Amino acid sequence: MELATARQQIQLLQAQVNNSITRKRKAVHIDPNTKFATISNVRQAQIKAGDVINDTDESSASEYPSEAESCIIVAEMPS
Template sequence: MKDLAGQLKLFTELDNDASTQRLLFMKVKKGFSEQSYKLATAQQQLELLQAQVTNNAVRKRKTVQLDPNTKFATISDVQKAQVEAGEREDDAVN
């Protein structure tokens, strides 16, 4: 931006030559284009990092409630615990 300010100061000091004005305005336009590109890139990276943070958030876990008469949990018991913990949709459970 310092270069841009220097170019504008130079523009005010020079005479009103059309080619000089065109050149300076092209430089100003290029400077703004570069800044907008950097801003868009930074915003894209910010969105990507925010998505990674939400995906890596600690997931809630709930212990599977076992029937006292069984040794192991059934698939339906595991799915029920997942629904209660919020990891899964309710329609997945039969």
């Protein structure tokens, strides 16, 4: 019984250590002729840093994202 609780405690502590490791940061490279980075620039930097998995396939990738892809939800109202 004590062995099982000790193993569970070890797994919990290992998960906490893995979650507390600082993430790699990558600079967002933007076009010098633009004033701000676009969402696609930020997304590419996240993919290069390993924070986000590139889940877009070649058929849906385009220069202009659809309306649903370009939405950012800031907060949700309680219902």
